[in-house]
Amino acid sequence: MRNCFRIPKRTTAFLAVVVVSVLGLYGIPARGQMAGVTLYISGDTNIQEMFDKDLLPLFERETSVKTKMVFLEHGQGAESILAKIIAAKRTGQQTDVDLYETQPTFIAQGSSEGIWTRITKDNMANAAKVDPNRPEVLVSNGFGIPYRGSSVVLAYNSKYVKTPPRTYDEILAWIKQNPGKFTYCDPQTCGSGAAFLYVALYKYGKAEDFSGLTYDQARESAWEPALQLLRSLKSNIYNNGFYPNGNVAVLQLLGRENIYMAPVWSDQGMSYLDQGLLPKDIKLVQVSPPFTGGDSAIAIPVHAEHQASGLMFLNWLLTSKAQTIVVNKLAGYPGIDWKYMPKDVRDKFAGIAQNFSPLPNAKYQADAKRLWQEKVAGSGQ
Amino acid sequence: MTGLALVLPPFFLLVFFILVPAAEAVLDTLRVERGGQIVYSLVRYAEMLRTVSLRRSVVFTILVTLASVGVTFALAYALALYLRFSKGWVSTLLGALFIIPLFIPTVIASFAMVTFLEHHGYVATLLHTIGVEDTPSLVFNATGIVLTEVWASIPFATLVLLAGLQGIDDALIDSARDVGAGALRTFLAVVLPLNTVATVITMSLLFIGILGSFTIPYLVGGNAPQMMSVVMTNYFTNYLRPDISVALAALSFVIAALAGAAYVGGVSHRERGAV
Numbered sequence: 001m002r003n004c005f006r007i008p009k010r011t012t013a014f015l016a017v018v019v020v021s022v023l024g025l026y027g028i029p030a031r032g033q034m035a036g037v038t039l040y041i042s043g044d045t046n047i048q049e050m051f052d053k054d055l056l057p058l059f060e061r062e063t064s065v066k067t068k069m070v071f072l073e074h075g076q077g078a079e080s081i082l083a084k085i086i087a088a089k090r091t092g093q094q095t096d097v098d099l100y101e102t103q104p105t106f107i108a109q110g111s112s113e114g115i116w117t118r119i120t121k122d123n124m125a126n127a128a129k130v131d132p133n134r135p136e137v138l139v140s141n142g143f144g145i146p147y148r149g150s151s152v153v154l155a156y157n158s159k160y161v162k163t164p165p166r167t168y169d170e171i172l173a174w175i176k177q178n179p180g181k182f183t184y185c186d187p188q189t190c191g192s193g194a195a196f197l198y199v200a201l202y203k204y205g206k207a208e209d210f211s212g213l214t215y216d217q218a219r220e221s222a223w224e225p226a227l228q229l230l231r232s233l234k235s236n237i238y239n240n241g242f243y244p245n246g247n248v249a250v251l252q253l254l255g256r257e258n259i260y261m262a263p264v265w266s267d268q269g270m271s272y273l274d275q276g277l278l279p280k281d282i283k284l285v286q287v288s289p290p291f292t293g294g295d296s297a298i299a300i301p302v303h304a305e306h307q308a309s310g311l312m313f314l315n316w317l318l319t320s321k322a323q324t325i326v327v328n329k330l331a332g333y334p335g336i337d338w339k340y341m342p343k344d345v346r347d348k349f350a351g352i353a354q355n356f357s358p359l360p361n362a363k364y365q366a367d368a369k370r371l372w373q374e375k376v377a378g379s380g381q
Numbered sequence: 382m383t384g385l386a387l388v389l390p391p392f393f394l395l396v397f398f399i400l401v402p403a404a405e406a407v408l409d410t411l412r413v414e415r416g417g418q419i420v421y422s423l424v425r426y427a428e429m430l431r432t433v434s435l436r437r438s439v440v441f442t443i444l445v446t447l448a449s450v451g452v453t454f455a456l457a458y459a460l461a462l463y464l465r466f467s468k469g470w471v472s473t474l475l476g477a478l479f480i481i482p483l484f485i486p487t488v489i490a491s492f493a494m495v496t497f498l499e500h501h502g503y504v505a506t507l508l509h510t511i512g513v514e515d516t517p518s519l520v521f522n523a524t525g526i527v528l529t530e531v532w533a534s535i536p537f538a539t540l541v542l543l544a545g546l547q548g549i550d551d552a553l554i555d556s557a558r559d560v561g562a563g564a565l566r567t568f569l570a571v572v573l574p575l576n577t578v579a580t581v582i583t584m585s586l587l588f589i590g591i592l593g594s595f596t597i598p599y600l601v602g603g604n605a606p607q608m609m610s611v612v613m614t615n616y617f618t619n620y621l622r623p624d625i626s627v628a629l630a631a632l633s634f635v636i637a638a639l640a641g642a643a644y645v646g647g648v649s650h651r652e653r654g655a656v
Contacts, residue, residue, distance in 0.1 A: 186604045188615060188619050239518070242521070242603075242604075243604045245521075245604075256501070258500075362621075363621065366619060366620045366621040366622075367620065367621075369615075369619055369620060370615075370616070370619070370620035370622065373434060373604075373605065373615065373620075374432055374433070374434040374435075375434075377434070377604040377605035378433065378434025378435075378437060378438070378604075378605035378606060378607075379433055379434060379605075
């Protein structure tokens, strides 16, 4: 019996030592330090890595403000965070969300509750560098500040395409002249195919009619000619009307030279070129009217615990130094205007350094994808 | 009393979590708002049947399901017969091997099939080395779905059929042979009729399982036409039209029920005929 007792006692003592030291590690440095900032960031793992390895350490070094990041992978739980911010506002409490990066439509949802700080150059100097007509700003009702973006652009193989199309109509003409050498992915599986669909819709209905928050199904009758146009392309699409699933499948077809032209995401195309997964002959250009693009935006709650630190971080994130990191890491668009970016960055992205078209709102997107399935892919010949 | 108490939890689970919500959902597809009032109407079903892509998807689903059931059944029956009537190490080895797909998650199997069958995949490469230049498309279409469904369903079908075959007394087969019946005659006159129940169970469960399967058609199927399960999911989550999705679900339930009824009718008829 005695022997049996000894072991638990030792274990308890050991555990006590562990607990005390762990508490010490966490507890002691937290005391007496200046207010940190809690960032809620959403995105893919590449975004997480960029914040963890590049942006946050640099910011902490330069400002000695501590940061804490809550990462929502692929935006999972983004809606409940919004609910949490709204709940805190309604009950008159502060929220621990000092800065929230999310889809512009979520920011718009919270705007009527008065939960967001209006960010202008008066409370954040670098707001002056952001184009107020960016889709992220417009869609978020002016409360969201973009800090990264990506757009769909046209990728073409310069070995086979000597004079690349400059406009959307020229793309359509090229597809008909070069049957089987173009495709776009099924719009419900990827953004690049959806962009090809949306720009076709915008050909017959103004983009602004569909990118705002209002929804009126009757307006969709304007899309009919666009859907017929896409259906008429079907026989000229790769493999007699094969729309691959996902962005990657399209890039692979381009890489194997099965097709010579396709819409792709600027950031994915760039990083595939950097990694050598696409031949060097593949070039990226933006056409006119541009393909749709857009990405996350940042908003700051009016009742954030450390609002000043949140604004300070956002201001820092919009410096050309931080923006250069973002653009290079993600091969995407900066949140600030291209003209504020260093020249070497502008040169590298020369083909795509333009604005992009706004996305339709979520309801129009859903309808557009359904109508594409019903009237283009699923219609038979 | 104890027996009843044991039955109650699953019974309530069935009623309140499956039957009531299902009935409610079906009723919901019939309710339409007209001039501020809720009326019952079949407009959603009419819309569903008017939409060409949905009609094609229903036909496609039935054809793919029938093809998958047919091929699976033929292959599984042959395998079960071999395992039942052959002795030896090959049979023992096969008996262990055929069960493997049962333990491989469908997602993994589907991705494996895609890599295996795709344009520059294993099959195409293999055919290329023996001089076949143009491999037909084996994946992202009906062929891909059928091949993967068959691959995934064979173990289950074989197990059920084998269990049925093992219930047949060797003496009956021996006596058939004694009166001069060949292998085919023995199979048609003795084995097949005696294995009717297992056959019906296999066929009906395969049909309903493949009709409602999602992962395989989602990952291996093409853009259009799609299987109903994939279309339902798209309408529910991507197109924000849950009403059409539920209407489709109701239709697929009717198809499954019709199939079930046909089989049940077949069994009782045959049993009566046998007596």
